[in-house]
Amino acid sequence: MVILETMSLQRKLEILSDAAKYDVACTSSGVDRKGNSLGMGNSVACGICHTFSADGRCISLLKVLYTNECIFDCKYCANRASNDIVRASFTPEELSELTMEFYRRNYIEGLFLSSGILISPNHTMELIIETVRRLRQLHHFNGYIHCKAIPGADPALIELLGWYTDRMSINLELPTAESLKQLAPHKNRKNILKPIRQVQIGKKLFTDYKGVTPYSDRPVMQAVNVLTDTAGLPDLTGMTDSVGMAISNGISDGRPEPIAASVNDNSYKDNDIKDIIRTGSSLAPYHNRPATKRSFVPAGQSTQMIVGATDESDYQIMAVAEALYRNFDLKRVFYSAFMNVNQDPRLPSTEDGPPLLREHRLYQADWLIRFYGFTINELLDERRQNFNLLLDPKCDWALSHLDRFPVEINRADYHTLLRVPGIGTISAQRIITARKSAALDFEDLKRLGVVLKRAVYFITCKGRMMYPVKLDEDFISRQLLAVKERLPFGIEKDLTYKQLSIFDDANFKLANHDLVGGFLITGS
């Protein structure tokens, strides 16, 4: 291992931002907070992009690792202990000042801090906390902070971090406990889910509470007991067995029970919640909540899963995501196409590029679940475990539910409109508003932002379809495939024959050679 004792700040920044570049959760949205007369900074709920890097991604936050040292050896990670790379660490002073000076010049919205594990999870967490404590208390920084919590750190430290940050994330890393064991031998599912649960409970508990009472007068932790006893979170019944197992295995490391039960599970409560309740860590130098009037993790928590390093299906991944939204109140789940950065022969090769199109389909499905009222069981099931790579999940769903179409634009309710391909949340709202003053026709829909090329097969205006079309699955799929889908830049390139072969596994039902050929021409 190479350790440079006197490394310049430039060099550190170079190493530690390079090491953070694959992290996807760089959004600063979620809180609206005015500036104050004391310090610097505010926060805007819709989020602000400050620049776009050469790969075209938005830069909103100073995204760095605190350190790329690591005692763990996760197979997918460039910082794993077994790699021989240059290591660097910031100091809390350096990093807090850097953040302030960047913020003043309007380079960033705030800080997104992740880290390798230096010496121990607790030690690392203390350094991270000291950094954000300096920002909040010394510099009176009022902008956005997103921190990764280190799995395995003391619950008291997790809570303390929560009082300083806007968003916290604890990465699930892999969809099942089995995969986690394989690829991240030093992590375990419980150590990941426990802090996620702790933050969820904390958020509920502290809704109106600002961190002004000392840590020792906590009314808090008895309440945790109450909550864990009564937390009637929906379980995963209705989930097919294999997926249900996958998720529950994740939680209890082998014992098949649904996520929700884990909180009420006695052994879990006795051992683990007690950990959470335990008073301030002896390792923690801070026994007080920050004396500033801040609320607890106001922007909620997010997590990230790596896609394509292990062989879970889209169905399994999305079922886990859905459970996280429903049962753990997560704000966002991020999906990260696997890149074999270590060229580790034990992991899938990504020589032809990471599975970006698959990642994109997962994000689309995630969107449908969060904003369009879909459930994962409507989109995929036991027999069809993966998304159709050629069509977006909504078109794909509509095609297999043609009996529900066409819908009448001037009558259908909001939720029905949302399910029409080519109509999004904004255009659906506009339709509802605009049709109050006059019955709408196809011409009007264009102006309201409806993508008619997709929508025409599924709607009527004043009882008429735009063209006489037969509601026939083959016909419509052919038409829809001919409409070039607007994929995020950079993804088109990834549509190669190699990926098309995945369709066989994915039960690709439009196995029409002409179509596939035609698509390849437009898509590549």
Next chain:
Amino acid sequence: MKNKRIYLCDNSIDGIFTAIYLAWSSRYGHSNIKIEEKYEGSKFANIELFAEYIVVDTDYNLSKKVADSIKKKISEEAYEMVCRVALSYYEGKADLIYRFLILAFAVGPTITERLSNEIVNRMFRLDRNVGREAHHLLGFIRFSQHADGLLISVIRPKNDVLTLVTPHFADRLSQEKFIIYDENRKLASIHIPGRQWILAQLPKLEQEKLDEIWGIDDEYSNLWKIFFKSIAIKERTNPKLQRNNLPLRYRSYMTEFKI
């Protein structure tokens, strides 16, 4: 048939409102009236031969009357929309606002929902254009640090968005002295801690002077360039996507694109 009557007004919300007030109360008939905002240099470019020109002096009392009745009889939302459209770079916005208001006073508060109407739709699109640029600039503005900690930023926006972006920075950087200079309009907003920020018309600055103001590099601007470079994923370099998200015109005053 009556001669066309053209009201020439200042290119500002008050100028446009004053003209609207005068045009309306003249009872000359909406279809015989046109309102034009004045542009530097292009004043008589499209002069209409048989029209009667009336040069309008901005009158804040009249302007306020128009503003009040929009808020009262139409809606706060419509008022804000009109104000943003008045900041647009679109030539002909004064007459568009006039047509919109004729319609809006007849229809009432629901006017902003009538997106399928041609005029409302155009207002909506201009409004969005102005709003978008202002929103972009909240992120793309760069300050450089000068003697005494003074922060200076230079921008060249298409639309006149200074009044839309400054409040954000006055809130965010309440303890800082800063100037945001709109080079296209020679207009600057100036903030001093503890006071209300102000707008000031500045004389044209020499390019040299501008470069000097803008060209300052310090430790942190260099660190920022380092960060900007190393955060990109080299294998996924994608100038087209970058350009799509961050149009070239913004880059001339962004630290990380300066060589």
